[in-house]
Amino acid sequence: MFFRSQxxxxxxxxxxxxxxxxxxxxxxxxxxxxRRDEVMPPMLITLPGKSGAALVGxxxxxxxxxxxAVQCQMAPGYLDSDYTAEAVAALRQMALLVG
Numbered sequence: 057m058f059f060r061s062q063x064x065x066x067x068x069x070x071x072x073x074x075x076x077x078x079x080x081x082x083x084x085x086x087x088x089x090x091r092r093d094e095v096m097p098p099m100l101i102t103l104p105g106k107s108g109a110a111l112v113g114x115x116x117x118x119x120x121x122x123x124x125a126v127q128c129q130m131a132p133g134y135l136d137s138d139y140t141a142e143a144v145a146a147l148r149q150m151a152l153l154v155g
Contacts, residue, residue, distance in 0.1 A: 057096065057154070061146040064139060065104050068097040069114065080111045080131045089114045089129055096154055101128070101143045112139055115147045117154075124151050 059066040069077070069090065077085060077100075090098055098116050102109035113130035126147045130140050 057150065059099075059146055059150050059153075061142050061149075063103060064112065064142055064146060065102050065109060066099040066115065066143070066146055066150070067102075069100045073100055076111055077114065081114070081129065082132065084129065084132070085114070086129060089116060089127070091116075096150070099147065099150070101130075101139075101146075103134075103139065113143060115143055117147055117151050126151070 057068070074090070077090075096117050098114055100111065101113040101115055103112050111131055112134045113128055115126070115128040118125045118127065126144055128140060128143050128147065130137070130143070134140065
């Protein structure tokens with residue numbers, strides 16, 4: 057599943073993304089963020105631009121005690137940006153779409 061919000065593009069994390077994720081997210085990348093046993097696969101959060109898409113973070117939807125949990129890890133340059141709220145809102149919208 058792919059999702060486009062106002063500024064961001066979310067898509068599933070692919071195996072070839074692993075090196076870029078580790079390089080961009082650094083030690084802050086939680087290993088649990090790459091698990092495939094969630095409600096849907098982990099989603100790569102990017103900021104499209106004219107020269108490609110900047111990696112902004114990674115997001116997951118999981119089920120915890122019967123409740124849907126949205127988790128979003130942002131890259132260091134985007135930690136305190138408005139993109140965090142937009143990414144969480146996009147993940148919640150995706151949750152509505154997948155049921």
